[in-house]
Amino acid sequence: MDETIATAVAALNRNWFDAHVAETREEARRWLLDRIPPPAIVGAGDSGTVRQIGLWEVLAQRGNTVLNAFTQELTMDPAHREDMVRTMRQALNSDVFITGVNAVTSDGKLVATDRVGNRLAGMLFGAPRVLVVAGRNKIVPNVEDALARIKEVVAPAHAGWKGRKTPCAATGQCNDCSSRDRICGATLIIEKRPHLTSMSVLLVAEDLGLGWDPAWPAERIESIRRAYQQVTWSFPSHQSAPR
Numbered sequence: 001m002d003e004t005i006a007t008a009v010a011a012l013n014r015n016w017f018d019a020h021v022a023e024t025r026e027e028a029r030r031w032l033l034d035r036i037p038p039p040a041i042v043g044a045g046d047s048g049t050v051r052q053i054g055l056w057e058v059l060a061q062r063g064n065t066v067l068n069a070f071t072q073e074l075t076m077d078p079a080h081r082e083d084m085v086r087t088m089r090q091a092l093n094s095d096v097f098i099t100g101v102n103a104v105t106s107d108g109k110l111v112a113t114d115r116v117g118n119r120l121a122g123m124l125f126g127a128p129r130v131l132v133v134a135g136r137n138k139i140v141p142n143v144e145d146a147l148a149r150i151k152e153v154v155a156p157a158h159a160g161w162k163g164r165k166t167p168c169a170a171t172g173q174c175n176d177c178s179s180r181d182r183i184c185g186a187t188l189i190i191e192k193r194p195h196l197t198s199m200s201v202l203l204v205a206e207d208l209g210l211g212w213d214p215a216w217p218a219e220r221i222e223s224i225r226r227a228y229q230q231v232t233w234s235f236p237s238h239q240s241a242p243r
């Protein structure tokens, strides 16, 4: 097993999470399916990682009720806005909540930043069972690096792709904006698994989701970016992203 992943898994387990490794996205999908009972109602946090794993389609085919507000139909069409928000709220009361995360630290902490906060709420005292999935590219040394990664890499790339009118989308630099389009209003740092929530973290030995170290080779960064764009969607320039 990759040493970086092994270190993070050991640290997560010391911090009371139930942490595991999958070598591939296929293995990750099987691992997740094994932990979701067929009758369970499954709530979704917005996650490119989970889409790349192809979990939602398999869960729906298997007969699980999936509460996923982050479909192209619900997020792109203003006529579906009420449905989208209702589904976000319902997902918090699901049997199992599944989400990605912005960063996993080598000392075993989870760091996530949201615009709405539904993903953060879903990880804390919502569903009794929470499954968090992250690719190897989400592992950073510590919380300080995680917060820097979010502001310097993830938010600018995500805001740019989604057509948000933020300074970082235009320049690639965060200026702690007050833009109405700001996508990073709330940050959650989980240092130890919260009591009364069963929380597993699955680290996948592949690049998944949005996140990289700018020092990595340009080809690897571009591959991560393209793969993420294939499972997400942007707003056409004539259409404002919904607030």
Ligand code: SF4
Residues within 6 Å of the ligand: 150, 151, 152, 155, 156, 159, 166, 167, 168, 169, 173, 174, 175, 176, 177, 178, 179, 181, 182, 183, 184
């Ligand atoms: S605070 Fe504003 S400029 Fe900074 S990363 Fe967030 S959205 Fe971008």
